[in-house]
Amino acid sequence: MAILSKLLLLFVLIPVEGVAKTYTADLSNSQWYLSASIFECSLTHPIPRYGKGVFYHEAGEKLTFYLNANANPMKTGKAALVIEAPQWRPGNNVQSLGYVPVSESSKPIVVGRTKARNMMEGLMDGMTPTFTRRSWYNDESIRVRVSSVNFPDFYNDYLNCVASLLPVNFRQVERTKVLFKVDKAELTEDDRKILEKVVIYLKADNTVTSIVIDGHTDSSGRRIYNRRLSKERSEVVRTYFIENGIPEEMITTRYHGERYPVAKNNSKKNKAKNRRTTVRLERGTRMASSSSSNASPEG
Known part of the structure; x- marks a missing residue:
């Protein structure tokens, strides 16, 4: 019964492809950019037609991840966050990280340290963190995917940056x-x-x-x-x-x-x-x- 409940939850969280509008970078245009200093470290991932996703670690603070939207299509409330297989590697291995708040701002989603670390681990495993939330303009679901392509190339340099951060800001x-x-x-x-x-x-x-x-x-x-x-x-x-x-x-x-x-x-x-x-x-x-x-x- 517990397994069935989890399957039903995932069915609700992850709409069938075609009934959701998806924002993601594909194999050919997935990029990551590292910005490193003793004051802050960031890993930025452009998401075509949406904006960007950013892992951000400031000196003296904890790691966060946020979505920066050109124009936020999601309705305020709570978005489901899962770690799933990428589009080009279909699979049933889906990990639910629960829900995250969606606000009406240029940074509609901000994820705390624990979930952000889980997202990084998923990306290192070739998986895709995905946010799902109803759109504000109709009943269509909005999905924002964070691509793992090219992420491992920058991960070690990011860790070195974090290790060099000042203890305070x-x-x-x-x-x-x-x-x-x-x-x-x-x-x-x-x-x-x-x-x-x-x-x-x-x-x-x-x-x-x-x-x-x-x-x-x-x-x-x-x-x-x-x-x-x-x-x-x-x-x-x-x-x-x-x-x-x-x-x-x-x-x-x-x-x-x-x-x-x-x-x-x-x-x-x-x-x-x-x-x-x-x-x-x-x-x-x-x-x-x-x-x-x-x-x-x-x-």
């Missing part, structure tokens, strides 16, 4: 926060690990031209004491960057005492949030160094 280090213990301006081992990732990124991306470091305290203590403590907190982060090879002229340090809390200083938990130094990376403009500022800091 710009969004993940653009705003970084280090928290401090009461009356302390010392970096812990965990703090150093956080800042190490920022250093790694800074050395790789020459579009980052300035670093703004803002020191803060909670409301405990006198204002003059807090201002001095916030300066020490910003300076300890600045020193870490310089000792790890970041040019001193890129760095601006500012210290604000208790003036800019991110939470009310009415509990131990909230005060812990305010005992912080924030690091902001900026692209495109080099800032002059200064020891303090009256401008309201971010973070």
